[in-house]
Structures are given as structure tokens and as C-alpha cells.
Amino acid sequence: MSTARSPPARPHLGIRPSNHFSSLDWGEDDAWDSTSDSESPRQSSAPRPVPAPVQNTSSSTSTLAFSYTHVSAPNPSSYPPRNEPPHPPKTGWTIVRTTQSDDVEQSNQDDSYDNIAANDVQPDTDVDGDMILGELDIDTSIVDPTAVTHAKSKEPKSSIRQDVDDVVNDPLHGIHYRHPTASPRKATKKLMREKSIKSNRRHKFVECLSNQDVNITELRKLSWAGIPDDLRPMAWQLLLGYLPLPTPLRITTLARKRQEYQSLVEVAFARDREGLDQQIWHQIEIDVPRTRPGVRLWMHAATQRSLERVLYVWAIRHPASGYVQGINDLVTPFFQVFLSSYIDSNPEDFDPALLPKHVLDAVEADSFWCLSRLLDGIQDNYIFAQPGIQRSVRRMAELVARIDAPLAAHLEGQNVEFMQFAFRWMNCLLMREISVQNTIRMWDTYLAEGPDAFSQFHLYVCSAFLVKWSDKLRQMDFQGIIMFLQSLPTQGWGDHEIEMLLSEAFVLNSIWHNAQSHFTGK
DSSP states (O other), X not given: OOOOOOOOOOOOOOOOOOOTTTTSSSOTTOTTOOSOOOSOOOSOSSXXXXXXXOOOTTOOHHHHHHHHHHSSOOOGGGSOOOSOOSSOOXXXXXXXXXXXXXXXXXXXXOSSGGGOOGGGSOOHHHHTTEEEESOSSOOGGGBOGGGXXXXXXXXXXXXXXXXXXXXHHOHHHHHTOXXXXXXXXXXXXXXXXXXXXXXXXXXXXXXXXXXXXXXXXXXXXXXXXXXXXXXXXXXXXXXXXXXXXXXXXXXXXXXXXXXXXXXXXXXXXXXXXXGSOHHHXXXXXXXXXXXXXXXXXXXXXXXXXXXXXXXXXXXXXXXXXXXXXXXXXXXXXXXXXXXXXXXXXXXXXXXXXXXXXXXXXXXXXXXXXXXXXXXXXXXXXTSTTOHHHHHHHHHHHHHHHHHOHHHHHHXXXXXXXXXXXXXXXXXXXXXXXXXXXXXXXHHHHHHHHOTTTTTHHHXXXXXXXXXXXXXXXXXXXXXXXXXXXXXXXXXXXXXXXXXXXXXXXXXXXHHHTTOGGGOSOO
């Protein structure tokens, strides 16, 4: 079988202004219009004053929504910077006590996770009574840095796993491989308890994923509170239905789906550039270099070529929507998570060109199929007039009016429409507001919630996200509100903040999801 042909070499692209949409009411000068994709470059990244909007009863929300996606280019500053947070990062975990129990004497335990047996940890009745908020990986702030094997390697090629071929063929092989973990200098009673709880959760994950026929209900239950990094690639593929639940079917299914994707690429690029849909390809060429600005992974040529192929093949297979800006962002968590299966370093600092070709092809194909699974549930967000987004924004406005009436009244008094900020939250699933790492943690819960979570549960996440800033927003005028919501202070967010947001959204979902009669928009 011949290998897939790479996309045609891209000539130097001169981005020139376009007046195709110059007649629309909402144009490039709207400061909140940061999700649109005009080719016109902005002259300055500094925010400009935004006048209060003039009431125009003749303009519809459909026109408004269309303008956000199709008029002006996204400002790279709309992504959260990757700089270190100004405050010291949180360490360890936050234990939220939900049951009362006496402290249990800690036995002498080996500091390696591999050597903590299931019968050495606290009973499930005690473990399940505590919610662990934070990373499932060891707290490196109390670990000798020289002992951590994950440290960035000066030779990136050495970070590729030695068993990479085994992992490509069988994802189950990867869950039995773990990095050695360093021992803390001082194992306090609290730390040992946290470690026991975490080890117990991991043991349950490994046991669930190792079954000959994975119990999807149990996997969803475990995944809601977060998935360990090295188990996430396989867990995501199972939760999305891309990987079969019975173990014997996985190797053949992966090989068939990856070959199918390679065949789609070969057909799509068979006649080089002249055989492509020029309108779709031109927009993809423009948007790919803008994806996750400042993150090294997405600046590498190999990553950008993979992203171009994924987006183009998906677009021509879905002519009802084609390519719409925002879809490029949705590929990034999949690519980054699946890449992590084959390396021992931070994916955001890795150049995929160092991978063997068949491994990179596997990452690309898996990303394509999982993106397709995700978009199948929210495709009406991207078809003409984007009715899915408009419906979600309308329902969000109604929900916020019920859970925070003073905020809703203030926004209305300042002539702020939800479409002016919430459109991007729905279109890009909050990826412009939080980091990729935050997004990955949030998607653990979305995938655990079920196939409708990216449309239904996301509505409650966005509502909780807005209400979180209620006190500040109610002190601002129109211009301040719009500028604040465009550049939210989430740069220092970690798993703790994301999990608190998800918990608040879960409460809202529990209260309002079965009270549909309270919503006027169905």
C-alpha cells in the first residue's frame, strides 16, 4: 500500500484585506469580534475603546452570529498566555471531606506507585468519601528535581518511548508502562493518605481498562473526576466509541481505521493543489498557523501539516458545514493527548517530526476519527446560520436570568447581548478562555457525561463560568464588560479551578436539565 501523499507545498501567503463581507453591520472594528476569520490583519493588538452599541431592531441574531465566525481574524491575544502565573502554583491536591471518619494509621508504604498494593490503601468507603481536586500525578514541588524522569530532555529524540511500536499496535500495552516516580524527602501522614487515595483510583482505572470487555459505565464514573495522564489516550478513545470495548477487536479495528484515513488523505490530495477545493484549503492555510499561538508544538511544520490534512479531509466529508473556524482548535486536545502516548516529555515542547512516520500517521488518524466523533454531536453548531450555537446562547441567557438575576439585569441595562461574548464560548468550547491543559481536564468530565455533553453540559459550564465573574461584571459599564470577557484572568488556572467550575455546572445541570418547561427556547 502506498503511503499517503503530503499536502502540496505551500507558497508564501500574502494575507490581503477582503471586502467580501464589508456590507455586514458587525465588522472588524467590533472589539468583541474575536472569533471571526477575516484575512485582514489587525494593526494593533492593544484593545480599542468600544462604543455602546446602537439599537438596531432590523439586525437579527443570525446575522450577528454569522459575523462572529466569518468577518475578522482572531486576535492571538484571545488565547490565554502560557506564561507562568504570577502567584506560586498550587501543589498537591485539595481534599474535600464529604464523610467524617477517623484518621487511619498509615503503614509503611513504598513511595513508588507500582509497589502500592490495593489492600494497602484505605477502604473504599473512606476513599470514596473524599473528593480529590488536583493533578493525579505526583506533586513534583516536593520531589528532588534531579530524580524526576519526566524532565525536559536536551535531546528531544531521547524522549520517544522505546516500546513505541508496541503502543501503536496495542494501546493496552501502554497502560502497563509507567514512569518511575521520585520519592518525597518527607513523607508526611497527609501526603501518604493523598498518595494512597490517588493510587487506589489509578488501580481502579487500570483494572477497568484491562478487562477483556471494558465496562463503559464504570469507566465513565471513574473518568468524571479526571483521568491519569498516561491512561487518558486509551480512555478517551473508549469513551468516544472509537476504540472497541472488547479487547480482541482493538488491534484490527485500529489498523483498519488508520488505513481508511490514509486512503482518504491519498484521494483528497491525489492531484496536488489544483485538485483541492480552493475556498476550503485557502481558509485552512490561513487558520492553521494561528492555532494555539505561542505553543511550540503548534509552531512545528510537522504538526501544522497534520492539522491541515485532518481539517481538509473532515471538511470535504461534511459538505453541509465545510470548514468553519473554531474546528481547528478542537483538534488540538486530541492531537496532544494521543501524542503523549509515545513520548516521555511534555507534548507541548515536542517536535512530532522526530517520531517514526507510522507513529505520527497513527496520531493523526486517531485525532481525525475522534474529532469526527465529537463533531457528530454538535455539527449544527457549524452548519449555515449555526442554529446550534444560537439555541445554546439563547438558553444560556435564560438560565443566567434565573440563577443570577442581578447580573442578567445589569447586562441588559448596559446593552450587552449574550451573543457578543458567549458565541465564542460555544463555538470554541471555551478553548480561547482557558489553556489546553485545562481543556483536556474539562474534556475528561465531558466525555464521562456522555455524547451530548459538548452541547448540553457545556451550556451549564458556560453559565457557571459567567456567574463566577458576577461581582466584577456588575461594577462595569458596557466597554469594561466586553473587554473583561475578552481577556479573562484565567492564566493561572489549574485543575482545582476547573474542577470547581465543573462541580458548579453539575449542580446547575441537576437542577435545571429536567425543568425544560422553564426555558422559552426549546
